[in-house]
Amino acid sequence: MTQATEVLVPTSPDEAAAAFGDGSGVTVIGGGTIVMPEITYGRLKVGKALLLGKAGLSGVSRNGGTVTIGAATPIADLVDLPPPLGPCAANVADGEIRAQATLGGNVCAGPGPDAPRGDLQGPLLALDATARSTGPGGERSEPLESFLDDRAGRLLLDVSFGEPAAGAFAALDYPHTHEYTVLAVSGARGADGAVRLAATGLADHARTLSGDPDAAASEVRLGDDALASGWYRQQVLPVLVRRVLADLEEAR
Amino acid sequence: MNLTVNGVAHEVESGPLTSLLDVLREELAITSPKAGCEQGGCGACTVLVDGVARRSCLTPVASVQGTEITTVEGLGSPSDLSPLQQAFTHHYAAQCGFCTSGMMLAAQAYIDGGGSDGHEAIQEAIAGHVCRCTGYVKIIDAIAAVARGDEFDLTVTASSAGMVNLGGAV
Numbered sequence: 134m135t136q137a138t139e140v141l142v143p144t145s146p147d148e149a150a151a152a153f154g155d156g157s158g159v160t161v162i163g164g165g166t167i168v169m170p171e172i173t174y175g176r177l178k179v180g181k182a183l184l185l186g187k188a189g190l191s192g193v194s195r196n197g198g199t200v201t202i203g204a205a206t207p208i209a210d211l212v213d214l215p216p217p218l219g220p221c222a223a224n225v226a227d228g229e230i231r232a233q234a235t236l237g238g239n240v241c242a243g244p245g246p247d248a249p250r251g252d253l254q255g256p257l258l259a260l261d262a263t264a265r266s267t268g269p270g271g272e273r274s275e276p277l278e279s280f281l282d283d284r285a286g287r288l289l290l291d292v293s294f295g296e297p298a299a300g301a302f303a304a305l306d307y308p309h310t311h312e313y314t315v316l317a318v319s320g321a322r323g324a325d326g327a328v329r330l331a332a333t334g335l336a337d338h339a340r341t342l343s344g345d346p347d348a349a350a351s352e353v354r355l356g357d358d359a360l361a362s363g364w365y366r367q368q369v370l371p372v373l374v375r376r377v378l379a380d381l382e383e384a385r
Numbered sequence: 386m387n388l389t390v391n392g393v394a395h396e397v398e399s400g401p402l403t404s405l406l407d408v409l410r411e412e413l414a415i416t417s418p419k420a421g422c423e424q425g426g427c428g429a430c431t432v433l434v435d436g437v438a439r440r441s442c443l444t445p446v447a448s449v450q451g452t453e454i455t456t457v458e459g460l461g462s463p464s465d466l467s468p469l470q471q472a473f474t475h476h477y478a479a480q481c482g483f484c485t486s487g488m489m490l491a492a493q494a495y496i497d498g499g500g501s502d503g504h505e506a507i508q509e510a511i512a513g514h515v516c517r518c519t520g521y522v523k524i525i526d527a528i529a530a531v532a533r534g535d536e537f538d539l540t541v542t543a544s545s546a547g548m549v550n551l552g553g554a555v
């Protein structure tokens with residue numbers, strides 16, 4: 134198999150940012166649950182690898198009403214958070230994968246070849262999260278949606294969001310040992326009363342929805358994969374939107 | 386790189402991004418972790434890293450330097466089986482055996498964490514481990530038995546099931 138010529142193991146966020154530099158030629162490894170098979174099967178040739186496990190980028194902190202989650206935080210550490218993020222995290226894979234997989238790897242995962250991934254993007258969009266990243270031009274904070282649109286060459290450092298007044302999560306799972314999520318809708322009512330909805334399991338990364346169940350399927354791109362057809366997703370999406378809206382209403 | 390497996394320190398020469406699974410099997414010839422899918426989907430490769438169940442196929446060896454790795458060889462020996470190994474034998478929880486070592490290490494982490502004999506909690510603990518033979522019932526029975534603290538007489542198991550009594554050489 135192809136070996137990295139260099140493996141960097143930074144021990145602080147500053148070291149991680151310096152080691153990443155402008156990101157050229159660097160493969161970031163969070164938990165490795167997506168990257169490792171790519172390397173093992175020879176589909177990814179790695180010149181320089183950045184292992185984030187010891188970089189001090191892990192942990193959930195609260196400051197006032199703001200929650201900040203480090204990019205290298207294992208998904209297992211998120212399962213007890215309130216909805217929509219907690220139930221969504223608990224719905225990812227199984228306990229062993231959740232203990233290894235990181236929030237950063239989930240947010241930065243491209244669409245999978247045969248199943249959707251990046252489940253956490255949905256609740257984070259609904260929570261109107263801010264992404265802090267480093268890369269060419271230095272550090273940058275921006276709405277998660279714009280980070281998702283243009284994240285190539287960036288090292289995600291953390292995400293932060295205001296604690297919601299209420300949240301809800303509804304998913305369609307695939308009945309399988311790993312229960313990959315076919316389609317999911319997350320919703321959050323912010324402290325200002327504004328409701329935001331977002332969907333995952335789409336043909337590309339997670340997207341926000343207007344909140345109109347009947348319009349939802351036309352607001353996003355729904356594709357076919359090994360788990361479900363785009364047609365099936367079209368039928369299910371309005372149901373999930375209604376369920377999330379009802380749960381948010383109930384939480385009033 | 387240094388790696389301690391089942392209490393024995395090894396100097397490892399494989400590249401830093403080689404999977405822990407490949408290092409164990411190919412370099413150290415410890416073959417109980419199975420290469421099932423090598424993409425995280427089956428659980429046959431699970432080992433304990435400092436007591437935590439982890440898919441060795443998804444773990445670059447560089448990330449576990451300095452940790453204690455336990456494979457099923459480290460749980461007990463043929464003449465002195467661990468409680469889980471005894472329970473798997475007593476309950477016929479292994480058929481072809483391909484999933485067994487990963488299953489047992491996930492179960493060991495569950496038991497060490499004070500897991501109960503509740504079937505739902507056990508199912509959650511072994512979620513991600515695929516068994517194509519047993520239908521899981523016997524595996525869950527075996528793990529529940531250890532969680533309850535059952536004791537096993539393996540010579541009785543063989544004869545009461547109408548099998549040849551091998552005189553304890555189970």
Ligand SMILES: Cc1cc2nc3c(=O)[nH]c(=O)nc-3n(C[C@H](O)[C@H](O)[C@H](O)COP(=O)(O)OP(=O)(O)OC[C@H]3O[C@@H](n4cnc5c(N)ncnc54)[C@H](O)[C@@H]3O)c2cc1C
Nearest residue numbers: 163164165166167168226234235237238239251252289425
């Ligand atoms: C059996 C199984 C079941 C799974 N089930 C699910 C599921 O239900 N839902 C789901 O969403 N996913 C699932 N996955 C996919 C995957 O495990 C998760 O998406 C996981 O969160 C990825 O995180 P990681 O840290 O392991 O990623 P890695 O493999 O480390 O990285 C993934 C990608 O993100 C990049 N990256 C990692 N960290 C950063 C960072 N901080 N900044 C910039 N780029 C970064 C890497 O370079 C790589 O391109 C599953 C995987 C397996 C093997």
Ligand code: FES
Nearest residue numbers: 421422423428442
């Ligand atoms: S070989 Fe590691 S999970 Fe299948």
Ligand code: FES
Nearest residue numbers: 480481516517518
């Ligand atoms: S005993 Fe054959 S796969 Fe489990």
